[in-house]
Amino acid sequence: MSTTDTTTEGIRYTGSKREIIPKILALIQEHCPDVKTILDGCAGTTRVSQALRKNGFAVTANDLAEYTQTFGRCYLQNTKPATHYQPWIDQLNNLDGESGWFTKHYGGVITTPDKENAVQSDGKKRPWQVHNTQKLDAILTKIPQFTSDPIEKSVLLTSAILAMDKVDNTMGHQVAYLKKWPKRSYDPIHLVVPSLIPTGKPCQISQRSIFDIPEYYDLIYLDPPYGTNNQKTKTTRVRYRSYYHLWTTVCRNDQPTLHGAALRRQDASSDGLPGAISVFENTNHQIVFEATKKLIAQLNCKYVLFSYGNKSKLSEADLREIFNEYKVLAFSIFDHKENAMKSATTNAEWLGDQTKYQEFLILVEKDVSTSKA
Ligand SMILES: C[S@@+](CC[C@H](N)C(=O)[O-])C[C@H]1O[C@@H](n2cnc3c(N)ncnc32)[C@H](O)[C@@H]1O
Known part of the structure; x- marks a missing residue:
């Protein structure tokens, strides 16, 4: 090589x-x-x-x-070049936001005069600001209208996930959200074509x-x-299914039942559930x-x-x-x-x-x- x-x-x-x-x-x-x-x-x-x-x-x-x-x-x-995806990515970036399932459950608003306060009226925090969940809802509606090809859909979904990852209200995992909106969470998401590897x-x-x-x-x-x-904090181990439950839900777009303060998918909410914990x-x-x-x-x-x-x-x-x-x-x-x-x-x-x-x-x-x- x-x-x-x-x-x-x-x-x-x-x-x-x-x-x-x-x-x-x-x-x-x-x-x-x-x-x-x-x-x-x-x-x-x-x-x-x-x-x-x-x-x-x-x-x-x-x-x-x-x-x-x-x-x-x-x-x-994927074997298609970036140019194949660019027009779709441009259209996704130009969509108006819409309030759908992600906005209902994961979109946070500014509720008090303190603009940094991410705690919502129900006492819970949210992983994203509402303008970005609205964009995500619109994107998830639009992608299946563009294509039913699993690889093409995955390229567009990956682009959306990378963009949402950059504006989140977390410390890098999704079992707890921050009390104060970080600077990045105010930014609107911007999708780019992922760094594809079309040959190989x-x-x-x-x-x-x-x-x-x-x-x-x-x-x-x-x-x-x-x-x-x-030995003192044995349970602080990374449980991947639960730590990244939002990406599972974005990929499946299956609107699962949610549970607990971080609004995790029911199937990722407890260590006791089958498959929730890897050996x-x-x-x-x-x-x-x-x-x-x-x-x-x-x-x-x-x-x-x-x-x-x-x-x-x-x-x-x-x-x-x-x-x-x-x-x-x-x-x-x-x-x-x-x-x-x-x-x-x-x-x-x-x-x-x-x-x-x-x-x-x-x-x-x-x-x-x-x-x-
Ligand atoms: C340390 S991370 C891997 C990180 C990866 N190398 C990277 O660079 O992104 C461990 C991964 O193991 C996966 N995992 C846990 N139990 C597994 C199993 N029984 N079979 C396959 N994957 C498993 C988790 O979902 C997680 O993505």
Whole structure:
């Protein structure tokens, strides 16, 4: 591979791998020259999948989340140029707002002389100001009038989601909204054509649990939820289904029953509901450990590349125990903020830096004689 293009696009997302994409590509290029097909098993924003597609791989982006399917169709499966979409995007930008379902439930107004106060007359806060939910309502009505093609619809929806993400009233997740409208929430949304990748190897999308994927890939990249190792606040782990429920609802436009202060979808409102919590988000260390160990063993691939954070459920010792069963090609730790890579080869070296937020990147080769399709 001559040049490496690592630019990607996506929503703000906890655990996004935007910053370490160059390291991911470098590891694959250095250690796995025979790789052609890659499964991005917990693809989230699809940023890693986008970079892999740009660099010549046939990618399958998989995630439980609905929005990953939308982003995947937009960035991985679209073959039309930006000019095909520009006239539609222009029309969406010129629409008059209309008060529909999103406005009724998620549009906040200025209710008091204090123009920054986002608390509404019912005591709840809202994720957007009403002028933007009105635009969103109009856009969601209009898109199906333009096209019924799932890929074209996904490109337009992605554009709308990226625009709404820029004007929200959140700290980056959707389980609580801010008391004071931030500056950005006053801005009107402006849609642009997403940064499409219209050429490359054919790519796929899939919406299954990573535990249910039997197909063979040369390499499987796994970036699961990290849970938390904080003993005092065990429940502060990121629960993706609940953290990004608004994007699920925008993609489905299914007007779900809402629940609680953040007006979450009923199906994302409680940890007790079936499928609401991924096994990686479980608070029980042993459950996460056993599930991860079993998963790596059952993955049908030659190489596994695994991302994980240091302030997470599984410790470095756990990860070494799981991955030492295979041929370890790289066991790296990145300083995530400074994005500087260094290798931690001993526990002592690693423990010395424990206050920093760091990220593991582990590459192993499996015994292909037992896994090839
Ligand atoms: C750390 S994030 C991935 C971020 C992604 N690499 C990016 O750069 O945007 C973890 C993802 O795992 C997904 N997930 C959780 N449990 C899963 C499962 N059992 N199968 C597939 N995906 C799962 C979540 O929906 C979430 O998008």
